[in-house]
Structures are given as C-alpha cells and as structure tokens.
Amino acid sequence: MFKDHYFLKRKTLPPCTLLLAPSNVAWLTGFDSAYLLIGKDEDYLMVPELEYERAKESVPWINVIKTRRRMLPIKEVKELCNNEPMMADLKYLDFNTAIRLITDLGAGDVSNMVKEERMKKDEYEVKMIKRALEMSEKAFLETWNELKEGMSELEAAGLLEYKMREMGATWFAFPTIVAFGKNSSKPHAVPGKNVFDKGKIALFDFGAKCGPYNSDITRTYVPDKRPYVEWMDAVLEAINAALKVLKPGVKGSEVDGVAREVIKEYGFGDAFVHGLGHGVGIDIHEPPYLAPSYDLPVPMGAVVTVEPGVYFPGEGGVRVEQLVYVNAKPLVLNSTNVVWW
C-alpha cells in the first residue's frame, strides 16, 4: 500500500518540512500535482482546486487543502507550522522559488536527506518498479511477435506503447526509442521512417510507468553476422562482469569501470560513449549513477540499470539493459523469458 510506504519514509524527514518538487511529493504520496507539508503532528497536501477531488481519492490518509495554483503557499505554511523553522527541498527547485523559501520562510535545505532516502527503495517501491517492468516486457514480447519487415520505427514504437497501455501502464517512462539499422548508432535515437529488416540491427529502449514508478529496459536484435555479434558479445559480457561487482557499498565508478574494461578488451572502448547505468524510481534518471565520475557508494536498496552499449556512427549500435535491485544479494528484476538474442 502506498500509505504504508508513506509512513515508513515520512519518518526519515524532520517535522516542518515542505516538499515542493513534483518528484519528491510523488515519492512520498504517489501524487505529483501538489505540495506536501510534513507538520509536527499532521501532514497537509496542498493542491490547486482542479486537483482537489483526485487528491482526496488518491491520498486519503493526508489532509488535503486547496491553495492557489502557481502560487507558493507561504502564508498557509507559516500558519500551519506556527512560524517554526522550516526545511524544504531547495536544491530540487528553481532559483526563484528557492530564494523565496529562504527569504520568506527561512527555509533550510533537506535535499540531501531526501536524495539519500529516495535511493533506498522499500519493498513496496520495488514491487511497483517490477510491475512496471513486467508490463514493458509482456508488451515487448507481443510487439516482437507482430513485428514485420517493412514496419517503420514509428509504427513499432506506437504498437509497443499501445500494448503497454493494454497491460495497464498509467504512462510511459520516457519517449520510446525504436531504432532500425544505422539509426541505432545514436543512443537517444528518435523513431522515424526507417523500416524493420531482419538483416539489420533493431534496438528498442522503452518503459512503462506503474503509478509514479518507472521501468527501463533495452533489447537489441542483431542479425547473425559480424561485426554485430561481436558487439553483442562485448555488451553481454560487460553486463555479466558488472553484475559480479554490483553490491551494496561499491562505488558507482567501480562498477562502470569493470564493464568498460571488458568492452575495451574487445577493442570497442571508444564506442561505449555513456555511463553504464543510473538509478530508476520516481524519476527515470536518478541517483545513484554507475558512471566514471560517480565515486559515491551504491546504497543497499537502490534500483539501477546496467546498460552497456557500443555505437558506430554510420553503421549501428547495440545496447542491452537490465534492471537490478541492489539488495544484500543483488537481484535482476527482468524476467528470464523476455526476448533475448
């Protein structure tokens, strides 16, 4: 239940904390069109009038009060907290808003605390992410079965999205990537008119949302010929190497380094042009990161992608992405039966 998650995580923040960033409010409540005031005793979800009915239904365990849209609830917060010192998620906010909270509420910053807690997924959160991943996987299996030569990237993306909706996706994690042939050499390719051809690469990177939680998965089909199969071998071996060192407390840069070393040994070092992975939760990209510059530890409870890729402009690219729950014994959340070449 979202409610249990709420009370579990709420305790990690000090009383008189105001959360304004949509992703932080969604993290605690599941609802993102609101401000959340964690009071000394009572909590308040502050919503514009047009969100009132939906908020009351979605978050029945919190007091829902109406505030003016696009206005900071400075006066309301002062009253509800008896002018006590406030904390707010300043680093998540835009410059003007942060300055106003500091000036008018004397707000201190609770951003780092929120960031740390958001990384450590509780049981409910992992369940939601896994459910979102399952929808994505089932939709992909069906799409793959219906994919025909001559179908465009746009059609394939549309079909995949439609099937995610049929599985119950409340929305999508990010703009679906479907890249056929040479278009796959761009890590963030935009689907267009290229058509599916079994003699060429086909890359799919996509994700369903389940409530506010995201999933993220990449699968790449490669024709059975060189150099494509070598690219795929390098990527799969890099995943396996990374999974061996991905444990609570390991530095993000270390996991990235292990995968990067494998790809270098294959001679494709220059072709791995992005970090190995990122946290996934309320945001599709969130800490911790598995990347050369991220020297912080990956905390127990993080959910991260492991997604090495190699890209050759003018030729094509291969990326495979697994989603991993970093528990005492790290757990790959993907089903084993999802299409895998």
Add this chain to the structure above:
Amino acid sequence: MFKDHYFLKRKTLPPCTLLLAPSNVAWLTGFDSAYLLIGKDEDYLMVPELEYERAKESVPWINVIKTRRRMLPIKEVKELCNNEPMMADLKYLDFNTAIRLITDLGAGDVSNMVKEERMKKDEYEVKMIKRALEMSEKAFLETWNELKEGMSELEAAGLLEYKMREMGATWFAFPTIVAFGKNSSKPHAVPGKNVFDKGKIALFDFGAKCGPYNSDITRTYVPDKRPYVEWMDAVLEAINAALKVLKPGVKGSEVDGVAREVIKEYGFGDAFVHGLGHGVGIDIHEPPYLAPSYDLPVPMGAVVTVEPGVYFPGEGGVRVEQLVYVNAKPLVLNSTNVVWW
C-alpha cells in the same frame, strides 16, 4: 526550416548568452539535450558524447562540441567568450546551477527576454504546432470511429496514442487523458478501467508532438440528455465569448473573465475550477496564461488554448479545448471537420 527560425530568434538575444534550460535550447535549435552558447560571432552547441552524432545531424548550422555529461561547461564558456560578461537563463534553472553561473561566470539574467520571445511564435513555429494539432485530430477521428462500448479508458488512450504515432508524432505533449463517466469530473483524470458507454460522458484531452512542438486538444462526448447538454452549452458559449475578445494586447485575465461570466450565468460558476487557457509551444504549459491572476497582455504571435470546463464530483465533467494563434486576426488552428458534439 528550423535554421531560419534559429537565425530569426537568435538575434533577439545579446551575444555571450548561455542557454542551459532544455526548453530554451530546444526553442532555438529543436534539440534539447544540449547547452547553447550564443557567442559574439560563432555559436556553439555543447553536448555530451552520446548526443554528438544526433546533434551534428539535427543542428548542422551550429558548431557542435563535446562536453562532459552532467557538468557545467564553465571553463569552455570562459574560453569561448574571452571572459566577457555573460548572460544566462537563470530563472529557468535549478538553484545550484544558477548560483554557480552567477559565481563562476558573473552571469546576468536573460530569462525575461527569452520568455517574451518564446511567446511570440514565428511562422515556422505556428506551422509546426498546427502540424502537431492535425496529427492529433486525425488520430482522434480514427479512434472515435473505432471506439466501442466496453472499451476501457486505457485501451482508448493506447489506441489514440498509437494512431498519433502512425500520423508521425515524435512523442506526446503530455499523458493522454481519457475519462469515461464520473471520472470526467477530474480535470486531470488518469485513464483506468472505466469502460465507454454511450449513455455517459467521454472526455479526451491529448496532444501529439511534432519535433519539439506541442499541440493540445480536448473533445468531450455527452449523451443527449440533461444536465450534460447544458454543461456543454455553457462551455461552448464560453469559448465563443472568449474568442470575441482574444486579441493581441488584451489581458489574460480579461479573456478568462469573459468566459467565466458566461459559465456563471448558466449557474455553473463554482464548477469551472481552472484557468481558461495557457500558452503552448516548446512547453505544453507556458506563458501567456488566460487566468484570473494573469494581468499581463497576451502578445501578438502567442498560441494559446481556450478550454473552459465544468466539473461536478461524483457526476462528471465537460471540457472543450481549441488552440488559437493570436494574430492581428486571431485564428483557430483546429480543423472544422474534427468530431464536435
């Protein structure tokens, strides 16, 4: 051509301007995963390595240089601008980033200038928005023809999205709203398991993206009975009244007020729980606003929604949304042949 739009709008900003907010960079270049430096002579698009190929292809008229991902290009900018005084889009940025630009680059704020210029759509921008709207309308016509009693909100949303993709949508403007029956009383309803029934309301609010440009349209089917037809009459009359006063220079609050007055006369004043409209462009909600608190003029060239609605919790709601280009003679961008009840 995006290039012509670029050089037209680029001139409105001072030299040595750094744009970091994705929507501002996308506004000028069509590309959002980059920073843009408007130099004295040359301009530079700064991208992480993984975006390099895509950026070179998308924005061939600007120098594309690689920078480190998730790092501010302070050193590069200082060098490229010979340590001259800089401007940046500070108000669009998060607190930390803005503070660093002020501290390390002595950056002044160009946000208001950008905001003003983004409101005034040029010919190319209006064409892109209209194209996005046409995709949405065609997709809706087909979806409406295929909609059957018993089909769920999620299925209908998926079908509509699929068809927008078939029409060439590069993505969606926002999470599609499909609300059947009582669910339509929530202005931002999330599609779920409610099924279509010709005896009940069916509300659709959705939009395709064409490149970086958004469209926004709402259509509501009401069964031919009271009070639904009265709700619809009120909403349609409010649109017509608003369109009569929506001209360059009119205050946003005035247009909202005219529509609100009509709905009050019908006795539904308390049920119109949101502003009348908002600007649409690179962002799906952007200035100017047609709302009670927006006392600024609507500039010539703005593209705004006109979308009155009435909502009755537990019963249902009606909203209809047109997209209007505020030219010397304001122009409704919607086709006349799209389903209209």
